[in-house]
Amino acid sequence: MTRRTGFDSVDAAILLAMTASPRATVLALAQRVLLSRNTIQARLTRWDQDELLLSFERRIDPESLGYRLTAFITASVVQRQLDAVAGALRDIPEVLEVHGVSGERDLLIRVVGEDADDLYRVAGSILAIPGVERTSTALVMRQLVAFRMTPLLQIVARRKGR
Amino acid sequence: MTRRTGFDSVDAAILLAMTASPRATVLALAQRVLLSRNTIQARLTRWDQDELLLSFERRIDPESLGYRLTAFITASVVQRQLDAVAGALRDIPEVLEVHGVSGERDLLIRVVGEDADDLYRVAGSILAIPGVERTSTALVMRQLVAFRMTPLLQIVARRKGR
């Protein structure tokens, strides 16, 4: 019963509809996707049983909260202290996301700041974490492509199986 | 009327409640935040009038769609062709997000792939875009801190003004 599988093509179709109009009711979605209300309901229920959707926080724009600047900071860390560093990063509110990556640098950190000074302060407090060896900051100057999932959803929605 | 301003402390409180339970009804939110139902309703209405919330797509996990690998690709581009490159990137479904950044590299590109081969293919098609000079790929091996907004929300919720 607990499929534990991800989204199938039907899910993708529903997700597309929801992306188009997030406030839509279940009924509205049903006729948009040409499925019965019950089916939609069942899917939705499964989604939050299996926790397939990511946190709502993702829909909150830092800019609307007054954090106008975003930057990506790459950092090299002493491998032994990786977890400690991760913990310290978690304690910095302006750190929104941290990835452990392959390549020259070990961490890719997404941070925000209210303004240039603020961002500078945040960058400083990251560099101050014991175990962090080098950092370099790349300021986001322009959003060329805003986060999107639609193209992939369409692909998944099209492929009939699964 | 159209405040066009971002979120204030009350909004932040509501957003926190919504983050805690995204499926909560307006009534439930109201008593959680200790405000009247009408106030919540008014805020919500304003949010989607002013389009303060980011797209629902953000809540969809690529992994649940079968795209198990994520990578960040940095790229240098011929400045003149920046817009053309951005356009070409937009045509690649696996490209989820593109930022124009300061620093050595010009672009920071978030991509996904079904597996290593797929990711390699995607990286290749980016490198093939005219105007792209160099790229380097950083594979995401671990999520140290998953995207979050709660710490900032709490800060904004606390500060009484605005």
Next chain:
DNA sequence: CGTGTACTGGTCATTGTGCCCAATATTCTC
């Protein structure tokens, strides 16, 4: 070819929604 799963169309009571109102706080502006 049989069995289990998913989808359907239907009904039901309950709850939430969107909208209205007038009264009262609160905040802002001059």
Next chain:
DNA sequence: GAGAATATTGGGCACAATGACCAGTACACG
């Protein structure tokens, strides 16, 4: 600090949506 503009409140209303059922049917898989 007076006055005006704006937010919040509590109340009420008709309507729509929800979640929960159910039995019948289509479908896919082994």
